[in-house]
Amino acid sequence: MVRIxxxxxxxxxxxxxxxxxxxVFDQDDHGIVTVLxxxxxxxxxxxxxxxxxxxxxxxxxxxxx
Amino acid sequence: xxxxxxxxVAFPLRRPGRPFPPVEYADFRRTEGLVKxxxxxxxPVWLVTRHEDVRTVLTDPRISSNPSxxxxxxxxxxxxxxxxxxxPGWFVALDPPEHGRFRKTLIPEFTVxxxxxxxxxxxxxxxxxxDALLAAGNTADLIADFALSVPSLVISDLLGVPHVDRxxxxxxxxxxxxxxxxxxxxxxATKALMRYLNRLITIKQxxxxxxxxxxxxxxxxxxRQELTGVSMLLLIAGHExxxxxxxxxxxxxxxxxxxxxxxxxxxELLRYYSVADLVAFRVAVEDVEIxxxxxxxxxxxxxxxxxxxxxxxxFDRPDEFDPERSARSHVAFGYGVHQCLGxxxxxxxxxxxxxxxxxxxxxxxxAVPVEELSLKYDGVLFGLxxxxxxxSSTEE
Numbered sequence: 001m002v003r004i005x006x007x008x009x010x011x012x013x014x015x016x017x018x019x020x021x022x023x024v025f026d027q028d029d030h031g032i033v034t035v036l037x038x039x040x041x042x043x044x045x046x047x048x049x050x051x052x053x054x055x056x057x058x059x060x061x062x063x064x065x
Numbered sequence: 066x067x068x069x070x071x072x073x074v075a076f077p078l079r080r081p082g083r084p085f086p087p088v089e090y091a092d093f094r095r096t097e098g099l100v101k102x103x104x105x106x107x108x109p110v111w112l113v114t115r116h117e118d119v120r121t122v123l124t125d126p127r128i129s130s131n132p133s134x135x136x137x138x139x140x141x142x143x144x145x146x147x148x149x150x151x152x153p154g155w156f157v158a159l160d161p162p163e164h165g166r167f168r169k170t171l172i173p174e175f176t177v178x179x180x181x182x183x184x185x186x187x188x189x190x191x192x193x194x195x196d197a198l199l200a201a202g203n204t205a206d207l208i209a210d211f212a213l214s215v216p217s218l219v220i221s222d223l224l225g226v227p228h229v230d231r232x233x234x235x236x237x238x239x240x241x242x243x244x245x246x247x248x249x250x251x252x253x254a255t256k257a258l259m260r261y262l263n264r265l266i267t268i269k270q271x272x273x274x275x276x277x278x279x280x281x282x283x284x285x286x287x288x289r290q291e292l293t294g295v296s297m298l299l300l301i302a303g304h305e306x307x308x309x310x311x312x313x314x315x316x317x318x319x320x321x322x323x324x325x326x327x328x329x330x331x332x333e334l335l336r337y338y339s340v341a342d343l344v345a346f347r348v349a350v351e352d353v354e355i356x357x358x359x360x361x362x363x364x365x366x367x368x369x370x371x372x373x374x375x376x377x378x379x380f381d382r383p384d385e386f387d388p389e390r391s392a393r394s395h396v397a398f399g400y401g402v403h404q405c406l407g408x409x410x411x412x413x414x415x416x417x418x419x420x421x422x423x424x425x426x427x428x429x430x431x432a433v434p435v436e437e438l439s440l441k442y443d444g445v446l447f448g449l450x451x452x453x454x455x456x457s458s459t460e461e
Contacts, residue, residue, distance in 0.1 A: 012172070013406075014404050015176055015409050016393075018176075020393060031169075031174075031176045050391075053394060054393050054394050056399070057402055
């Protein structure tokens with residue numbers, strides 16, 4: 001399992017998370033990150049981890065639990 | 066930490082040919098600490114080449130993008146990053162929190178969804194350019210006639226810049242992205258662009274259109290004066306970088322046709338060429354240690370994204386074009402709060418350009434040997450001056 005938290009203050013709206021894990025992340029009308037749903041399987045968890053790694057403003061934390 | 070002074074290396078280093086970054090970068094990455102270099106302006110700077118160090122430099126709050134800080138490195142022999150006095154609203158030259166107001170206002174225009182909605186309009190532009198290519202014969206300079214015209218038209222439509230003014234803004238931009246331009250040339254190009262955009266904004270104040278400049282005017286978060294610099298930045302960044310990426314990518318895909326139409330190729334091309342290697346300049350505003358090197362407050366720093374993107378500890382066999390790798394952690398668009406605002410637009414433009422070009426002109430080939438292609442060694446951005454191509458005259 002992983003726990004995902006996002007810091008909308010830090011987010012700079014690059015959209016890298018949406019490209020990496022489109023089932024997990026989206027951008028709201030302001031372009032800011034929102035979590036659609038917690039990743040359900042291992043591929044989705046991997047994608048979410050990847051999104052955390054490439055986020056340019058380090059606004060995404062994917063905690064293993 | 067190392068304090069050993071090494072002989073400063075020249076800057077910028079020459080790319081040895083297609084497509085690799087300067088060979089010296091590999092040595093620099095292995096060097097303990099950082100490498101000292103001297104810019105053409107005579108200013109000493111620290112070159113940062115390891116992927117991890119580049120990401121650190123681009124996110125550390127003790128390192129600034131603002132040229133008004135003492136010691137900020139001037140890139141070219143003359144000129145450099147404009148200050149807010151010179152070009153108000155040139156927001157890449159601002160740090161948080163001031164930078165945030167510009168970024169937050171602009172990001173809704175460049176989200177993944179917004180850019181996806183632009184696909185049909187971009188497709189139309191690409192198709193029209195290819196119609197024109199085919200109508201004109203069976204040879205072309207693919208830079209002037211396609212790679213540059215597509216992103217120019219796309220960003221013009223987004224901003225609300227009339228198509229007829231393309232030659233003007235492309236010519237002025239070329240002066241700004243050429244390393245050998247003089248101070249006077251640079252200043253006159255900047256002023257001409259500012260005057261032009263000022264007039265355009267005044268027209269849009271009177272007669273708003275369905276475009277970004279009109280929307281920013283209506284929103285009001287960015288002042289009328291700042292809007293000049295904002296629109297100038299978007300106009301310049303919106304066409305030159307994408308043009309270089311499209312051109313170089315065509316050359317690579319011609320010899321790797323199985324990757325045409327695969328989105329992974331776009332990501333790998335961005336990493337592979339890293340055209341904006343010489344774009345980010347920074348200054349330390351406090352003493353800071355990067356990669357085991359003490360950088361004193363007031364010293365200039367140049368994070369080299371092509372060096373980071375060819376770091377073998379992050380990308381296996383980095384000098385190979387391999388779309389199967391996971392290239393997503395590349396820093397071709399930078400990193401940190403300034404990471405390219407238009408990156409999703411760039412990806413979509415590259416994707417549509419390659420798919421359409423190769424499907425509509427399947428016999429496309431280089432008209433000169435690849436070794437004879439003219440590379441932009443004089444550019445802030447890496448790319449091709451020209452891309453002579455031909456195709457079978459029976460096409461379409």
